Amino acid sequence: MTVIIDKTDLKKKYKKVGYYPGCALEGSAIPYDKSTRAIGKALGLELVDVTDWNCCGAMEVKNIDPQVETYLSSRVLSNAQHKDKMDVVMAPCNGCYKNLKQAEHELGHNQKSRDVVSKISAKAGHEAYESGNVETIHALDWIKMGYGEDELRKKIKGGLKGLKIANYYGCMYTRPRNIFPEKAPGAGGDDLIKPHYMDDLLAVAGAENVEFPLKTACCGGAHTLSDRDMSTKLVLNILEAAEAAGAEVIATECPTCHSGLEMHQIRALKRLSKKTNVKVIYFTQLLGMAMGLSPRKVGLNGNISDSRGLMKEKGIV
Amino acid sequence: MAIHEKSLIRPENIQTHDELIIDGIDVSGDWSTFIHTRVVSDYNEDMQDEIEALPGGEFIHRCWQCGSCTNSCTVNAENPDFNPRYWIYLIRMGMEEELLRDKDIIWQCVSCNKCTSACPRDVVPEGVMKATAHWMELKGHTPKSESHIFDEIFTHQVIKYGKIEDSEVLRDHMKQTGRPLMQDWFVQMVKNMMKGLPVMQLMRMGWATVFHPKTKGWASASAAIAEHIAEEREIERKALGITKREPDVNQLDAAE
Numbered sequence: 001m002t003v004i005i006d007k008t009d010l011k012k013k014y015k016k017v018g019y020y021p022g023c024a025l026e027g028s029a030i031p032y033d034k035s036t037r038a039i040g041k042a043l044g045l046e047l048v049d050v051t052d053w054n055c056c057g058a059m060e061v062k063n064i065d066p067q068v069e070t071y072l073s074s075r076v077l078s079n080a081q082h083k084d085k086m087d088v089v090m091a092p093c094n095g096c097y098k099n100l101k102q103a104e105h106e107l108g109h110n111q112k113s114r115d116v117v118s119k120i121s122a123k124a125g126h127e128a129y130e131s132g133n134v135e136t137i138h139a140l141d142w143i144k145m146g147y148g149e150d151e152l153r154k155k156i157k158g159g160l161k162g163l164k165i166a167n168y169y170g171c172m173y174t175r176p177r178n179i180f181p182e183k184a185p186g187a188g189g190d191d192l193i194k195p196h197y198m199d200d201l202l203a204v205a206g207a208e209n210v211e212f213p214l215k216t217a218c219c220g221g222a223h224t225l226s227d228r229d230m231s232t233k234l235v236l237n238i239l240e241a242a243e244a245a246g247a248e249v250i251a252t253e254c255p256t257c258h259s260g261l262e263m264h265q266i267r268a269l270k271r272l273s274k275k276t277n278v279k280v281i282y283f284t285q286l287l288g289m290a291m292g293l294s295p296r297k298v299g300l301n302g303n304i305s306d307s308r309g310l311m312k313e314k315g316i317v
Numbered sequence: 318m319a320i321h322e323k324s325l326i327r328p329e330n331i332q333t334h335d336e337l338i339i340d341g342i343d344v345s346g347d348w349s350t351f352i353h354t355r356v357v358s359d360y361n362e363d364m365q366d367e368i369e370a371l372p373g374g375e376f377i378h379r380c381w382q383c384g385s386c387t388n389s390c391t392v393n394a395e396n397p398d399f400n401p402r403y404w405i406y407l408i409r410m411g412m413e414e415e416l417l418r419d420k421d422i423i424w425q426c427v428s429c430n431k432c433t434s435a436c437p438r439d440v441v442p443e444g445v446m447k448a449t450a451h452w453m454e455l456k457g458h459t460p461k462s463e464s465h466i467f468d469e470i471f472t473h474q475v476i477k478y479g480k481i482e483d484s485e486v487l488r489d490h491m492k493q494t495g496r497p498l499m500q501d502w503f504v505q506m507v508k509n510m511m512k513g514l515p516v517m518q519l520m521r522m523g524w525a526t527v528f529h530p531k532t533k534g535w536a537s538a539s540a541a542i543a544e545h546i547a548e549e550r551e552i553e554r555k556a557l558g559i560t561k562r563e564p565d566v567n568q569l570d571a572a573e
Contacts, residue, residue, distance in 0.1 A: 026530060027483035030518045054479040054532040059428050060471035063447050063464075065546050066372045072475065075538065116545065123541035176433040176441075192434075218391040218429030225490050226463035227425055233395055234427070266509070267502040301513030304506050308513070 014137065014146025018086035019047035020076055022096040022255075023055050029093070029255030031299030035284035036092050036139055038297050042288070043147050043155065047090070050076055051083040056099035058256075059222040067116040073103035074117045077136075078129035092139035092284070094254035098172035098179070100136040105179040107131035138173065139284065140190070140197040140253060149204050157292030159206025161314055165286070166212035166247035166278070167198045168238065170257040174216055198253055198283050205290035210245040214238050221256035224263065232271060235264035239276040248310060251283040258282060262304040279307035289316055324415060325352050360411035368408055368452050370556035373444025380405045386432035386442040392425055399425060401432060401442045404449060416449075417458060424450035424462035455557055463494050476542050479532025482525050 025033035040047050053076050055061075057069035077100060080086045091097040106113040108131035121128035137145075143152065174183065174192045182189035190197045195216065199209045217238055220231030238261065242250050252258040261280045268274045281303065288298035295301060295317050300308060311317045324330070332351045337344050368374040380402075387393050387402040399422055407416045426446035433443050453459040470489045474481045491498045511519070532538075554560075 023481045023530070024483065026480075027522065027525060030521060031515075034518075052533040052535075054535065054538070055475045055481050057475060058471065058481075060468040061475055063372070063451070063468045064472045065549055066444075067549075068472075068542055068546060071542065071545075120538070120541045120545055123544070124538035126538075171429045171431075174434075175430040176443075178439070218427055218431070220391075220427045222428040223425070223464055223467075225487065226467045226494075227427070230392065230395060230425060230427070234391065262509075263502065263506055266505045270502045270505070299515065299518065302510065302515035302518040303513070304509045306509060306512060 010145040011148060013088060014045065014090075014142055016046040016048065017137070017142065017146070018050045018080040018084055018089040018134075020050045020053055020080070020089050020091045020096055020100070022053075022091060022093040023058075024093055024095070024255035024259075028259050029282075031302040032092060032255055032258070032282045032284060034302075035282055035288050035298035038293055039143070039284055039288050039291065042291055042293065043143070043152075045142065045146060048084055048086060050080045050086075050089060052079060056096045058095045058099070067113055068120075069099065070103045070106045070113045071117050071120045073099045074107065074121070074129040075124070075126065076100065077103065077134045078121065078127050081129065081133050082127050086134065088135045088137060090137050090139060090142045092253070093256075094138075094170055094172040095256055097136060097138045101179045103129075104131050104134075104136060138253070140173075140201070143287070144197045144201055149200060152201065152204050155291050156205055157290075158316065159290045160202065160286060161206055161316055162208045163206075163286075163314055163316065164210050164246050164248045165202055165207045166210050166242035166245055166250045167196075167202065167215060167283075168212070168217075168242075168250050168252055168257060168261075169195045169198065169215050170221070170252075170254045171216065171218050172254065198251060202251060202283060202286060205287055207251075207286070207290075210242075210247045212242060212245050212247065214241045217241075219257050219260040219264075221254075221260045224256070224260050228267065229271075231260060232264045232267045235261055236268045236272070236274055236276070239265055239268070239278055240274075242278050243276055247278055248314075249279045249281050249286070249307065251286055252280060253283050259304070265305065279310055280305040281307055325355055330355065357412065359414060361413040362411050364411050364413055364416075364452075365408050367557050368445070368448050371448040371451050371455075371553060373441065373446075374448030374452075375444070376438075376440050377405060377408060377445050377448075379438040380409065380440045381438055382406060383437060385435040385437065386440070389431040389435040391427055391429045391431060396422065396425075398422060401426075401446060405440070405442065405445060408445075408449065420453050420459050423453065424459075424464050426450070452557070455553075455559060463490075466490065466493050474529075476539055476546075478529050479535035479539070480530040482529050484522070484526050485529065 021033050054072060057072040062069040080089045091100060118128040174195055177192050183192045203209055218234060220234040224231045258280060265276055285298040285300055295308060330353045334349045335345060337349045369377055384402045387400050390401060392399040423446060426443060428443055430443050433441050436442060454461055467490050470486055471481060488498060
C-alpha cells in the first residue's frame with residue numbers, strides 16, 4: 001500500500017488534534033509535555049487531551065501478550081474517535097507513537113488481533129476501534145506538516161544562534177518499517193533510513209545541525225534498568241559520536257531516549273569514568289526557546305542534563 | 318561449512334600433539350591437528366514448534382538464513398556471541414544443546430527492531446528473541462531474567478491502574494532484583510533535577526508516587542485483560558506440555 005500525503009490539506013487537518021501524552025510525559029518527561037503544550041499554544045495549534053486515556057504498554061506488555069498491547073492502543077484510538085470525535089491523534093512519545101501505529105497495522109492485517117480487540121472491548125464496555133479511522137502522528141509531523149517551516153520561520157524570535165545540534169531520533173520513530181507506510185520511499189513522509197524532520201525544524205530555528213551518524217541508533221532504553229551496563233555502553237557511543245561530530249546539544253524526541261541519555265551519561269561517569277559534556281534537550285524545548293519562550297516556560301530547569309548555563313552563554317535565553 | 322559446524326572447531330574438539338611421529342614422519346604441533354568427529358542424534362524436534370507457539374515466535378519458519386538480523390544487530394556489535402541468525406538456525410534444526418550454550422545472553426535483545434526492519438522475510442527476529450528467552454525460562458533452563466521481571470512489574474501496573482508511574486516501576490524493579498535504590502548515579506540524577514528547582518514538576522511527581530495515576534473507568538477493561546492473559550497462558554502451557562503452574566502477573570494482586 002502506498003500512501004501519498006497531501007501536504008496542502010494537513011495544515012487544516014492538524015490545526016486541532018487529539019493529544020496522547022502517555023505515562024512518561026506525566027512522570028519522568030514532564031518537561032517534554034510542558035514544552036509541547038507551550039509551543040502548541042504559541043503557534044495556535046489546539047490540543048485536545050484524549051479522554052480517559054490508558055498506557056500503550058510501551059515495550060513491556062507485548063512480551064507478556066502482544067494482543068493485549070494492541071488492545072491498549074486500540075482503546076486510546078477508540079476514545080479519540082468516539083468520545084472526542086477526533087480523526088488525528090498526536091503522540092510526542094516515540095513509544096506511544098509506535099504502539100498506536102503498530103495497533104493500526106495489526107488491526108488492518110491480523111484477524112486474531114481484531115478478534116481479541118473486539119472481545120476485550122466488548123467486555124470493557126466501549127466501541128472496538130477499527131483500523132483506518134484515526135491517523136496517528138508524531139509531534140514532529142504535527143509542527144512540520146501542521147504548521148509548516150515557512151510559517152514557523154516567522155515565529156522565531158532570537159533563534160538558536162548557530163547552536164551545534166546532533167538530532168537523535170532513536171528506534172521507534174522509524175522501526176519496524178512496515179508500520180510506517182507513509183515513510184516508505186516516495187510516500188511523502190519522513191525518511192526511514194535518514195529521518196530529517198527534526199533537523200529541518202531546528203534549522204529553521206537557527207541551529208547548525210551537525211552530521212550525526214547515530215540518528216537512529218539504539219540507546220538500550222528497553223533494558224535501561226535490567227541490562228544497565230549494556231545501556232551505558234550504547235548511550236556512551238551516542239554521546240561520544242555526537243561530541244566527535246562537534247555537537248553541543250543532542251536534541252531528542254522520545255522520553256525513553258531522553259532519560260536514558262541523561263541517566264547513563266551520569267552512570268558512564270560514575271562507573272566507567274567517561275565524562276561527556278554534550279547536553280540533552282527535547283526538540284520542543286529548543287523550538288520554544290527559539291520562539292522566545294523562557295527556559296522555565298519550556299521546563300528546561302526540570303531536565304537532569306543541566307543546559308541553562310550553555311543557553312545563557314550562547315545568548316539564546 | 319554449515320553454520321552449526323563451528324562447534325567442531327571449538328578448542329575442546331580439537332586435538333593436537335606437541336610431539337608425535339607416525340611412520341617416521343614428524344607431525345608434531347599443527348601438523349597433527351585433528352578434529353573430533355561429532356554425531357548429532359539428539360535433535361529436539363519440538364523446539365521450533367514450541368517457540369513458535371509463544372508470543373513473538375510465530376514467524377520463525379520463514380527464515381532463510383540471510384544474516385541481515387545479525388548484521389544489523391545493536392547487541393551483536395557489542396557482543397559477537399549475540400547472534401540471532403545462528404540461534405534461529407539452531408532452533409529450526411532442533412539443536413537444543415548448542416542453543417543452551419548461549420542461554421544466559423539471549424534475553425539481552427534491546428528490542429531496537431533493526432533486525433525486524435532489515436529482515437526480507439518478515440521473521441520479526443526481535444519477537445523470536447523474546448519468545449526464545451521466554452521458552453528458556455518456561456523450560457527451566459534459565460531463571461527469570463531481570464528484563465522479564467521488569468515486563469511483569471510494568472504489565473501488572475498497566476492492568477491494575479491503566480497507567481504506570483515511573484518511580485514505582487523503578488522502585489519495584491530494584492526491590493525484586495535485590496539492589497539498593499540509592500545508587501551513586503541515581504542520587505546524582507535526583508540532585509541534578511533538584512538543582513533547577515522545578516517546583517511544580519517535583520510536586521506533580523511527588524503526588525504521583527503517593528496517589529498512583531489511574532485511568533478513569535478502567536475496572537472492566539482491567540478484568541477483561543486479566544481474563545484474556547490467563548486464557549493465553551493456559552494455551553501456551555499446553556503447547557509446551559507444562560503442567561506446573563507459575564504465578565501470573567494478573568494473579569499478583571491476590572498475593573499483595
